[in-house]
Amino acid sequence: MLRGLYDWTLSLAARKSAEWWLAVIAFVESSVFLVPADVLYLPMALSRPDRAYRYALIATVASVLGGVAGWFIGHYAYETIAVPILQFYGKYDEFEALRTSSGIGFIILMLITSGAAHLPPIKVVTILSGVIGVNLVLFIGLAIVARGARFLLLAWLLRRYGEQIKDFIEKRLGMIAGAAAVALILLYIVVKWVF
Incomplete structure (x- = not known):
């Protein structure tokens, strides 16, 4: 099922309506969808490098709006909408552990x-942010920075290196971003416990 969903998302890049699909996928990724918008963004930007930044802007705006939707789901509809979504993805227990043990600083870091790196999945963090009541303005600002940085970095890499960077991005960027995310989390833990 997951492979079919991935292939379907990738096929949207060839359509004339690809920009609209990119916005839709980026929006729902931030609150309920399993496949990241990168799957659609990368082939679009590779086929039209002159529009890479435009696509990055579309993905960023839609992703932030989807994050706001996730925040509202968590804040106003946790029991009726968020719990079934989390149970569907098998993330409910992890989510509850995060909810009961996380402070605002850790939520901001997540x-x-x-x-930036899909660690943890953005939909979990947007819903959790609403549940614990992260200030919505702060949430939007951080989402713009995090999602914008990701898509703009991809745009810059694709414009600068073109097709040869595609394999690197698909295979290693997640690992590098993941390592950076782990380093940030460890830094947060050290600062919190030492100081």
């Missing part, structure tokens, strides 16, 4: 790392 928002940045999930926006």
